[in-house]
Amino acid sequence: MSISEKVVDDLIGGGIDFVTTVPCKQLAGVIDALDKSNKVFHIPSNKEDEGMGLCAGAFMGGKRPCIIMQNTAIGVTINTLATLIQYYQIPLPMLISFRGELGEPVACQVEMAIHTKPLLQQLGIPTYHFHKQEDVVELPEILKYTQMCSKPTAILTDATFWRGLR
Numbered sequence: 001m002s003i004s005e006k007v008v009d010d011l012i013g014g015g016i017d018f019v020t021t022v023p024c025k026q027l028a029g030v031i032d033a034l035d036k037s038n039k040v041f042h043i044p045s046n047k048e049d050e051g052m053g054l055c056a057g058a059f060m061g062g063k064r065p066c067i068i069m070q071n072t073a074i075g076v077t078i079n080t081l082a083t084l085i086q087y088y089q090i091p092l093p094m095l096i097s098f099r100g101e102l103g104e105p106v107a108c109q110v111e112m113a114i115h116t117k118p119l120l121q122q123l124g125i126p127t128y129h130f131h132k133q134e135d136v137v138e139l140p141e142i143l144k145y146t147q148m149c150s151k152p153t154a155i156l157t158d159a160t161f162w163r164g165l166r
Contacts, residue, residue: 003133003162004029007095010136011066012039014143016093018063020044020051024070026097026162031068048073049080052092059090064147070097071156072112074119081123081152089150093143098129098156120154127154130161 001009007030011019018041021031034042041063045051048069055065074096085092099106100113120127126149128142129135139155146153 002029002033003136003164004033006136007139008033008037008040010139011093011095011143012037014093014140015064015147016040016066016143018043018055018058018065019068020054020065021068022046022048022051022070022073024097024099026099026157026159027068027070027095029162030095034068048077052077052080052085055092056084056088056090059092060088064091066093066095068095070099071116072099072109074112074116078119078123081125085152086123090152091146091150092152093146094152094154096154096156097162098158101158103159116156125152125154127156129156129158131158133161133164135161 019034020043022045034040043054045054051067051069055067058065098113098116100109104110117127128138142153142155
């Protein structure tokens with residue numbers, strides 16, 4: 001089983017039944033695995049804040065949502081996170097490709113990488129960082145925690161996680 005398939009299996013096993021994704025090369029395997037699954041409703045989004053709105057609507061309709069996105073759009077989502085997701089206490093796991101770290105081929109990604117963790121911390125969002133594929137064993141507990149505390153959580157996944165290095 002690939003790491004992408006494992007992530008999708010863990011999401012489904014954790015009760016996630018609605019996922020929206022914003023395209024990212026690092027997340028392509030997860031998006032493909034979601035498309036192949038008939039156990040979760042997957043709807044692509046054009047933008048991360050739009051995806052959070054879809055997740056909020058899904059939650060209010062009785063679903064357990066998750067958004068899959070990249071960190072470079074965290075800045076765009078701050079208002080939506082604070083005034084919608086946090087205000088209405090929506091448990092939203094955010095699986096985030098952490099672009100801009102070592103090995104990043106696109107220079108403009110680096111600037112947002114510097115600000116990602118401080119922004120999440122400022123918002124009070126519990127944040128986890130997966131560096132190695134073995135770190136995925138934490139995902140089921142993170143999903144339980146997200147539901148228990150009715151808060152968004154951020155799961156940052158860097159390039160070494162997806163490539164299986166370290």
